[in-house]
Amino acid sequence: MSDCEHIWKMTNIEFGFIAFEKCSHCQAVRTHFTVDEESGDEYREGDCLWSRVENAQSFRFDLQCTKCNLAVKYHDLMGLLYCTSCMEDCEVEKIQKECAARKTWILVAFGFLPAKKDKPFPPHKLEILTDYFNQRRDTTRSRMKIVSHDLIEKFSLCKGEFIHDRGMLSLEVPEERKPLL
């Protein structure tokens, strides 16, 4: 167990795209990170017929401690989602309401889809990510807390917004995001 009081910095930043694909046969959605913008051509894989529904510009990174050089990879992080309070009984919304009084803002860390409801984003990575963003800010004003996607029980109804760059070739405001599944 390290005694280091880690100070994190972002390293190995790689800009690219989160590709959202949907199967026209079973309606499943899956995502992956790609450095190059891929074409949207349909392709078959088993019974599924996948096609690209969106490319969102994003980036991936690692975090490294500037004191002890411990490195933590975040290639399994698809992105951070902010809660739009779309479901009052959602655990994320409940935590958000509790934390708002303490000026602590909530974001949800998402792994790549299909994300399993019973498989949380690794807790130690959430703590490190939370520490990193709090170390970057004036925490006398407010703090961040990053929670795992498995807190969203009704995944298919969630209208939270990812902090991704989508529709960047247009100056029109993107429409509200449709539910993921």
Add this chain to the structure above:
Amino acid sequence: MTTQDLIEKIGLKALSKFDPREVDGVFVSDMLSDVMAGAQSGNLWVTVQVHKSIVPAANLVDVSAVVVTGGKEVPKDTVELATKHDIAILATDMASFELVGKLYNLGLVAK
């Protein structure tokens, strides 16, 4: 220099309600991912983006204010979300280039 100083000196329009705070450097980008990776706490973020996603991005990296340039209309839901999170959304008709020149003349630089 504070957000309030900038509003008065440059004639920026305050759209959201917020507590004034110190401005420390400038970050210019229209990509949220770029801001998340590179902006620093206290930076003034200059952009043409107006979607409400700018608010959680600004909040995440603790910028002092977002300045929307080019006279772009900022949707009401963006302004309301910013007020909820105490994020300053400022607006100007100036293009980003012109605004950045004025900020530079006031002594603000990239941090």
